[in-house]
Amino acid sequence: MKGAQCKNLEELTRAVVNNAIFPDNKVLDKRKAFAKHVESFHNDSQIPLRIDYDGIIVMTAHQPNFFPYSGVVRKAVLLHAVAERVRDRLNCPVAELFCFADQDFADERWFREAQLPSVRNKNGTLSLHLPVADSYNNKILRAVPKPENDEIEKIKNEIQQWASDSRQSILKSLKQLGLEVPDVCFDTRSLFELIDRARERSSNATDFNALFLAYLIEQSGYKTAFARFSECQQVFSDEIAFMLENGGQYARLMAESQKKPSSIAQTPIWYHCPCNGKADVEVMSAHNYALVTRCRACNTTSEFKGNLRSALQQMLPNVSLRAEAMLIAFSGIGITFYVGGMGGTEYLRRAAKIAEALDVRFPIVSTWRPKDVYAGLGQLDAMLELLRIKARYNLFQDGEKCDVALLQRELDGMLTEIDGGVCALDNLKSAVANRKGDGFKEKIGFIVNMQTQLKTQFERNKIARDRSIVANTKKTLSIIPSIIDYEVNIGVHSTFAQWLAALEKNTHFDETLLLKTNTAMDALFDMTRRLFVGDLFE
Numbered sequence: 001m002k003g004a005q006c007k008n009l010e011e012l013t014r015a016v017v018n019n020a021i022f023p024d025n026k027v028l029d030k031r032k033a034f035a036k037h038v039e040s041f042h043n044d045s046q047i048p049l050r051i052d053y054d055g056i057i058v059m060t061a062h063q064p065n066f067f068p069y070s071g072v073v074r075k076a077v078l079l080h081a082v083a084e085r086v087r088d089r090l091n092c093p094v095a096e097l098f099c100f101a102d103q104d105f106a107d108e109r110w111f112r113e114a115q116l117p118s119v120r121n122k123n124g125t126l127s128l129h130l131p132v133a134d135s136y137n138n139k140i141l142r143a144v145p146k147p148e149n150d151e152i153e154k155i156k157n158e159i160q161q162w163a164s165d166s167r168q169s170i171l172k173s174l175k176q177l178g179l180e181v182p183d184v185c186f187d188t189r190s191l192f193e194l195i196d197r198a199r200e201r202s203s204n205a206t207d208f209n210a211l212f213l214a215y216l217i218e219q220s221g222y223k224t225a226f227a228r229f230s231e232c233q234q235v236f237s238d239e240i241a242f243m244l245e246n247g248g249q250y251a252r253l254m255a256e257s258q259k260k261p262s263s264i265a266q267t268p269i270w271y272h273c274p275c276n277g278k279a280d281v282e283v284m285s286a287h288n289y290a291l292v293t294r295c296r297a298c299n300t301t302s303e304f305k306g307n308l309r310s311a312l313q314q315m316l317p318n319v320s321l322r323a324e325a326m327l328i329a330f331s332g333i334g335i336t337f338y339v340g341g342m343g344g345t346e347y348l349r350r351a352a353k354i355a356e357a358l359d360v361r362f363p364i365v366s367t368w369r370p371k372d373v374y375a376g377l378g379q380l381d382a383m384l385e386l387l388r389i390k391a392r393y394n395l396f397q398d399g400e401k402c403d404v405a406l407l408q409r410e411l412d413g414m415l416t417e418i419d420g421g422v423c424a425l426d427n428l429k430s431a432v433a434n435r436k437g438d439g440f441k442e443k444i445g446f447i448v449n450m451q452t453q454l455k456t457q458f459e460r461n462k463i464a465r466d467r468s469i470v471a472n473t474k475k476t477l478s479i480i481p482s483i484i485d486y487e488v489n490i491g492v493h494s495t496f497a498q499w500l501a502a503l504e505k506n507t508h509f510d511e512t513l514l515l516k517t518n519t520a521m522d523a524l525f526d527m528t529r530r531l532f533v534g535d536l537f538e
Helices: 009-018 025-045 070-090 149-177 189-201 205-219 229-245 247-257 308-315 323-333 342-357 377-393 404-435 440-457 460-478 483-489 492-504 521-529
Strands: 056-062 094-100 113-117 125-129 225-228 269-272 278-283 289-295 301-305 319-321 335-339 364-366
Touching (some): 009 364, 025 205, 025 323, 094 229, 113 483, 149 377, 205 492, 225 229, 229 269, 229 308, 247 342, 319 323, 323 342, 377 460, 377 521, 404 440, 440 460, 483 492
Parallel strands (some): 056 335
Antiparallel strands (some): 269 319, 278 289
């Protein structure tokens, strides 16, 4: 992929400009057909649509994740940054397109789960969950009903509680450490307004997720156009038919590019069963039926007569593209640039090879997922908890920086010593029980009481809890959190502005970004980081 070698925005812009695809009449006609499905999303969302299809199109896409992690959201920022520069260089309209893959399977984890940094929770994260019944697992995302009002209120309460608890823990740790207590603030009001707006305008869970992200992007002033894959992909029937007619070559190229190729020749499309399940599609060469499908949800077989093009027309609009076929089909509207994700790198490479073999023009593809470091409530709470634990057990000399690995080993050693004493008493208890001498029950009770006193006097439960916090810290500080973490601590508008500023400075795509909350928490965060050995955010 040509964009993979680009290290910053300037290099990427040059590659996109050199690959610019301008529409001919055929492409313009297809763009007009595609535009109807863009208008459908914007009518439902009530987001103003401002787009000009006469120039070039830059695009990204993703599953409509539940309160998506930052990597999904920053796709729109890179797309916008490239679009702005290309407009200046080529002096032409550039349409920014974000498509939602709402035809994927509903058992996709991030469709129903979002994560926030929370050091006292299991594995150092708080997981928010969109309730989805198991009966939808083999069905498409758009089949899942939207959450009820009480479910939304429960999720909002969890977010509010997480923010409030983190703030209170930060204030408590600062007082215990004798540090200055700044104004530790956060904002959930604007976030909850977006959630309520998405709930009100959505008709299913997929749209709830998609609208939430679309409203975030709209809030930042971008003129992004949105569309649903489940609606718009029927526009590419000619491109799909072309891939089906070259099915043998397509399947061979797929098999050659996969480490573990499927035993069944893959076709470029899925069929959407009336039960809302997804069905595998098979091309039949020696039967009256050109295409045969089998649903993964209900096991129903459907057969479509005639030649490939005729059978495909019968299946429309209940057809969606597999991942590798998507950008090949979208060549029909002339995509110049595509922002991919780290998880999609392999399928995009396969798609590029297939496109080259089929002589289909492929867009410049790039990804951008740096590490963000900022003074979030969850992050500060975790760091201050480490300093509190260090001070509580007096494990380091005064002024010595906190070494998290050493702190963990010291707590492990303390627990081992306590547990060793408890274990020795266990052995004594077993010996007394085996002899069953006079008053053995009273003796066993005495030993059990000694064990309890040992654990209590040496505060084993507190040590174990602190040891768990230390162990959780790495996950808390290294996760790529939900965009909710950014909205609460920084504000999405400010986050977008800082991301964009970093790109415009030609920051390397892999470089860590230091974001600001523009509150007193920034100074506290900077001071706290200096009290540790090494980089906590690696």
